[in-house]
Amino acid sequence: MEVHKVNYEVNATPTLQILTEDEIEAIYFSSLRVLEETGVRCYNPEGVDILHAHGAHVEDKNLVKVPSWMVERARSTLPKKVTIVGMPDKDGKRKYRMDLVKNSAYWGTGSDTPYTIDPFTLQRRRSTYQDVKNLAIIAEALPNIDFFMSLGITQDTAVGTYDRWQYLAMLEGTNKPINITAVDVEGLRDQLEMAYIRLGGKEEWKKAPAFSLYIEPVSPLSHDPIVIGKLLFCCDNDIPFVYTPCPQAGATAPCTLAGLLVQALSESLFGIVLSQLRKPGAQVIIGGLLSQMDMQTTVMAYGSPEMALLSAAYTDITKWLMVPMYNTSGCSDAKVFDEQAAMEATLNTFIAGLIGGNMIHDVGYIESGLTSSPDMLVATDEIIGMVKRFLQGIPVTRETIPLETIDQVGPGGHYLGTDHTLRHFKTEFWKPTLMDRLDWDRWVKAGSKPMRERVHQRVLEILQAEREPLFDEKMYKELRRICELADERHKGEEMGIGIV
Amino acid sequence: MSKILEQLATAIIEGDIDNTPKLVQKALDEGLEPLTILNDGMVMGMNEVGRRFKAGDMFVPEVLMSAEAMQAGLKVLRPLLVASGAKLLGKVIMATVQGDLHDIGKNLVGMMCEGAGFEVIDLGFDVPAERIVQAVKEHKPDIVGLSALLTTTMRQMAYTIKALEEAGLRDKVKVMVGGAPVDEEFAKKIGADGYGSNAAAGAELAKKLVGAA
Numbered sequence: 001m002e003v004h005k006v007n008y009e010v011n012a013t014p015t016l017q018i019l020t021e022d023e024i025e026a027i028y029f030s031s032l033r034v035l036e037e038t039g040v041r042c043y044n045p046e047g048v049d050i051l052h053a054h055g056a057h058v059e060d061k062n063l064v065k066v067p068s069w070m071v072e073r074a075r076s077t078l079p080k081k082v083t084i085v086g087m088p089d090k091d092g093k094r095k096y097r098m099d100l101v102k103n104s105a106y107w108g109t110g111s112d113t114p115y116t117i118d119p120f121t122l123q124r125r126r127s128t129y130q131d132v133k134n135l136a137i138i139a140e141a142l143p144n145i146d147f148f149m150s151l152g153i154t155q156d157t158a159v160g161t162y163d164r165w166q167y168l169a170m171l172e173g174t175n176k177p178i179n180i181t182a183v184d185v186e187g188l189r190d191q192l193e194m195a196y197i198r199l200g201g202k203e204e205w206k207k208a209p210a211f212s213l214y215i216e217p218v219s220p221l222s223h224d225p226i227v228i229g230k231l232l233f234c235c236d237n238d239i240p241f242v243y244t245p246c247p248q249a250g251a252t253a254p255c256t257l258a259g260l261l262v263q264a265l266s267e268s269l270f271g272i273v274l275s276q277l278r279k280p281g282a283q284v285i286i287g288g289l290l291s292q293m294d295m296q297t298t299v300m301a302y303g304s305p306e307m308a309l310l311s312a313a314y315t316d317i318t319k320w321l322m323v324p325m326y327n328t329s330g331c332s333d334a335k336v337f338d339e340q341a342a343m344e345a346t347l348n349t350f351i352a353g354l355i356g357g358n359m360i361h362d363v364g365y366i367e368s369g370l371t372s373s374p375d376m377l378v379a380t381d382e383i384i385g386m387v388k389r390f391l392q393g394i395p396v397t398r399e400t401i402p403l404e405t406i407d408q409v410g411p412g413g414h415y416l417g418t419d420h421t422l423r424h425f426k427t428e429f430w431k432p433t434l435m436d437r438l439d440w441d442r443w444v445k446a447g448s449k450p451m452r453e454r455v456h457q458r459v460l461e462i463l464q465a466e467r468e469p470l471f472d473e474k475m476y477k478e479l480r481r482i483c484e485l486a487d488e489r490h491k492g493e494e495m496g497i498g499i500v
Numbered sequence: 501m502s503k504i505l506e507q508l509a510t511a512i513i514e515g516d517i518d519n520t521p522k523l524v525q526k527a528l529d530e531g532l533e534p535l536t537i538l539n540d541g542m543v544m545g546m547n548e549v550g551r552r553f554k555a556g557d558m559f560v561p562e563v564l565m566s567a568e569a570m571q572a573g574l575k576v577l578r579p580l581l582v583a584s585g586a587k588l589l590g591k592v593i594m595a596t597v598q599g600d601l602h603d604i605g606k607n608l609v610g611m612m613c614e615g616a617g618f619e620v621i622d623l624g625f626d627v628p629a630e631r632i633v634q635a636v637k638e639h640k641p642d643i644v645g646l647s648a649l650l651t652t653t654m655r656q657m658a659y660t661i662k663a664l665e666e667a668g669l670r671d672k673v674k675v676m677v678g679g680a681p682v683d684e685e686f687a688k689k690i691g692a693d694g695y696g697s698n699a700a701a702g703a704e705l706a707k708k709l710v711g712a713a
Contacts, residue, residue, distance in 0.1 A: 043601070044628075114651060114681040153651050153681075160652065183652055218601040226599070250561065252604050295559035298608055299697050370680060494655075 013393045016354035018313040027258065031265040032068040039065035040221040040270050041208040044228035047274055054139055054277050065275055074273040074392045077280035080322040082240045084147070084177040085208035087198055087470070094208070096176045098146055100285060100324035100358040105391075107349075107384050109139055110331060110362035111214055112181050116152040117336070119459050122373055124335075127152025129169045131372070135364065136173020138374055147177040149214065151364045151372035155356035160490045161186040164483040167194055171479065173344035175470055178211040179242060179361065185229045188213060190486055192237060194479050198471065205238070212240040212285065212359075217267040219247035231271060235278040242326045242359070244288035245269035247301050249310075251293035256421045257310055264288050265317060272323070275383075280288070285359060287326030302368045303332040303344030308351040312343055315357035327352045330363030330380035337375035337452060341366055345380050353387035374459045375452065382434045382455075389430035434458060504530055512545025512573070513552075515565025520537050522574040534580040536656035538617075542573050546615055560608070560699075569614030574617065589617045590642035590710045593635050596625035597648050597656035601681065605679055606647035609696065612703035613645075629656065629663035636669050645702065646692075648679040657682075658690040674709040678702055 019027070039057075040063045042048050052058045057065040086096035098106045116127035119134060133281050135151040150166045157165035163182045170178050171194070182188035195210050203209075213234055215227045234241040245267040247253030253260040268286035275282040290310035291301045301307060311328050318325035329352035334340035344365075352360045362369070363384075364377035394400070405420040415421045434454050436443060449457070469476070504527045511520045512676035522541075528625060546680075549566045551567035552558040581588055590664045594610040596603045603625040610620045621639050623631065644664070648655045657677050664670045674693040693709055696702030 112651075156650065159655055162651070222601055224601050248604070293560070293604075294562060297557055298605075407510055 010396070011393060012395075013356075013391050014354060016312065016351070016356075017316060018309065018355070019316040021320065024317050027261050027265060027317060028173060028248070028321070030262040032071055033268055034262060034266040035066040035071065035269060035273075036068055037065065038221065038266075039063045039266075040217075040223060040266070040450075042223040042228060042270075044223065044225040046232065047223070047228040050277050051274060056273075064270075066270065070273050071269055074269075074276035075321065075323075077276045078272055078323055079281060079283050080324075082212075082283045082285055082324045083208055084212055084240060085210060086147075086177045087171065087175040087210055087421065088200070089175060089470075090468075094175075094210075096146065097208075098177050098359065102319050102322060102358075103356045104358050105327075105353055105356050105360060106146035106358065107144055107330065107352075107360045107363055107380075108176075109135070109145065109149045109151045110365045110369065111149035111151070111179065111371070112153045113151065113365065113367075113370055113372040114155070115367070116154055117366075117371060117373045117375070119374045119463060121454075123418045124367075126155045127372065128156040129154045129165055132166055132169035133173045135372060135374060135377065136170045137457065137467065138377055138462050140174035140176060141465075142378065142381040144381045144388065145176070145363065147179060147359065147361075148174050149361060150181065151377065158487050158490065158494055160312070160493050161187065161483065161486040163414045164486050166189050167191045168479050168483055171198055172470065172476075174289055174456065179214050179359070180211050181214050182230055184226050184328075187486070188230050188233055188239075190482050192239065194482050196483075198475065198480050208475050209238060209240055209283075210222065212242055212283075214242045214244075217243065217245045219252040219267060220263060221246045223267075223270065228274070231275060232278055235282040238283075239283060240283035241275075242287070243268055243275075244286055244326045246289040246291075246300070249292035249306070249362050250295060251298075255292075257306060257313070260310065261313060261317065264314065285324040285326045286318060287311070287328075287359075289362070290314055294355060295352060297430065299333065299368050301333055302328075302365060303334070303340070303348065305347065308348040310352050311348070312355040315352075315355040318357060324359065325357035326354070327357050328362045329353075329360050329362040330376070330383070331365035331369065332376065333366075333368045335367050335371070337366060337373045337379060341373075342379060342383075342451070343374065343375055346383050349380060349383045350387050350390070353391055356391075356454070374463075375455045377453050378458050378462075379434065379451070379455045382432070385430060385433070386435075501529075501690075502532070503539065505544070508537065508541035508573070509545035509548065512566050512569050513548050514568050515562060517565070517569050517572050519685045520569040521576045523661070524573045525645045526575075528580070534577050534584055535586045536649055537575075538577055538581065542570060542577075543617065546570055546617070549615070550700075563615065564608075564611050570617065571614045574619075578619075586635055588619075589707070589712055591619045591621065591639060592643045592706055593621045593623060593632070593639060593641040594645045595623040595627040595632055595635075595647070597646055597653050597660060598626055598628045599646050599656060600650055600653040601625050602649035602679075603647070605649070605699070607647070608699035609645055609647070609678060609702035612699045613706050616703045616707055618643075618703075618706060626691070629660040632660050633663050633667045633669065636664065636673055637667070641673055643674045643676060643706050646675065646677045648677075648682065651681045654679070654681055654686065657692070661691050676702065676705050676709060 081101040116131045131152045139145045154166045249260045291307040329348040331343040333342040363380045508523045518706045588689045676694045696705045
């Protein structure tokens with residue numbers, strides 16, 4: 001064997017690091033101190049009892065102070081990897097898979113916006129069942145979208161049981177892994193039942209869960225009774241869950257980014273401790289929508305550089321903790337899909353990709369998370385494509401440094417016809433699907449379409465394409481039956497004030 | 501404008517919580533009428549705060565400090581104003597509805613209302629309709645402000661308005677609503693008197709509802 005290189009380092013991917021190990025430890029130990037000395041409010045009595053029985057101090061009924069050793073012990077049983085696998089295709093294979101583990105990146109949409117931009121009229125209005133289904137169909141068609149969250153709350157269904165209908169709409173549109181929301185434990189149980197039906201039995205779920213649940217602590221340091229109920233149900237039923245806060249620096253969290261990280265970590269660590277007490281090995285994903293309150297408008301910023309920076313820094317922390325990260329990108333404060341939306345989504349998607357973690361949500365959000373945009377979703381898929389190319393870095397090998405070819409072409413020749421070019425041109429370059437690289441005349445002949453028109457055209461193409469239903473009528477009826485039964489049980493609660 | 505009123509307006513603009521009540525007292529000692537002190541000193545200051553906030557020269561934390569200074573001054577002034585029979589802006593009850601723990605928006609509106617000169621009674625978060633009815637009976641406010649972040653808890657706003665109707669109190673108070681998923685249309689649907697899309701708009705709305713703007 002010929003060896004010429006020694007102590008030679010390879011950079012398989014570009015790297016980004018925001019915090020050093022010392023800084024991460026400083027934040028982590030500060031979080032432990034917050035949990036131990038400041039404590040958190042847990043408004044769920046069962047949760048308080050569990051924590052109290054295992055060593056936490058409880059004051060004033062629901063102020064829970066968690067000693068550091070409880071956090072350390074919880075970490076010892078916390079899974080370092082969470083796998084979620086989508087629904088079976090017609091051939092019975094579940095082909096979409098996410099292995100949420102250190103240094104892996106998967107992108108998906110955001111959830112439950114009150115409004116959506118109608119793909120046909122471009123008007124902003126309350127989102128409906130059909131919107132959720134349409135956006136799921138778009139996500140299914142996009143190569144860089146790995147999981148789906150309901151881009152819109154179904155508001156043409158009953159308010160108190162919207163979650164089952166919303167899940168049905170998502171299942172109709174996509175087989176990709178889903179991160180669901182639930183009204184309460186009952187809504188979660190119903191959706192789990194729907195997943196069992198769709199999977200063809202509980203055993204399939206045991207092989208790999210097909211959805212995770214999105215739940216939140218409320219910043220600062222508060223834990224909602226219903227949310228904790230859902231958390232416990234997830235532990236009992238092998239449902240991975242995302243337990244991530246949405247702190248706003250300066251308003252619901254300290255104004256400094258480091259201070260916000262400490263508080264956000266305390267909030268999620270509390271969920272970790274409770275989950276591991278309930279069931280060692282319970283699958284938790286932490287992270288959050290970490291940003292600031294804009295001090296001019298009081299809006300929570302989704303497109304700010306601070307949001308991208310905080311998410312990246314928190315990813316450094318989760319890598320150190322070895323717990324899957326729930327990151328944020330593809331979102332904006334712009335009101336329509338415009339230049340601002342594209343600029344903000346590009347920055348935060350690039351940063352989320354570079355830092356490498358793990359379940360990156362909120363693709364398709366505009367208006368600071370209040371509106372979902374099909375155009376934003378499709379455009380961000382293209383941004384992710386560019387970012388993924390960047391992340392492949394530059395392999396430096398004998399094959400990629402073709403000295404023989406350089407010698408063969410020599411000064412003044414060209415590489416277009418060489419074997420080396422033929423071998424590499426299809427894989428070395430990223431191929432745009434929306435970005436325009438035509439010369440002027442061809443661009444004019446193609447209709448002089450600016451980016452937003454090309455993006456919107458793609459949205460319409462996807463929605464107008466012929467497609468087979470993902471499952472048969474019998475399955476649809478079974479799933480629908482669960483939604484209808486839920487409506488029946490909650491009939492009296494709506495007061496005729498449905499939102500749409 | 502006399503020097504003391506000018507100083508008072510400046511103290512409000514600067515959010516000087518310690519000095520504002522002292523300056524109010526000084527103005528009273530100089531023989532100025534309570535209503536003059538309020539309108540030509542404090543409100544002048546607060547108007548300037550509003551102007552600067554809109555122009556982007558002042559930011560939320562600074563506005564809130566000014567609101568606190570306003571309240572500190574009013575603490576001295578309010579009993580005298582009441583005694584003199586002057587018409588005050590009135591009382592606002594603020595609450596995040598049952599099932600919802602999110603209260604930053606409600607807190608902001610409350611503080612902005614205080615800055616405008618309202619007396620604000622904050623019932624906190626996760627507040628059931630019955631407790632709001634009870635508080636209306638007890639405090640006799642001019643306005644009830646309801647907040648919700650979740651579409652599922654938005655319904656509680658409707659329940660609360662219905663509970664006020666059933667208690668025969670609906671025509672005694674104005675109801676304003678707000679929160680991220682709430683909009684004008686929803687406000688109308690549930691029979692609220694108004695909707696504010698942000699904290700400053702909430703305070704403006706409150707003034708409008710009592711006929712002061």
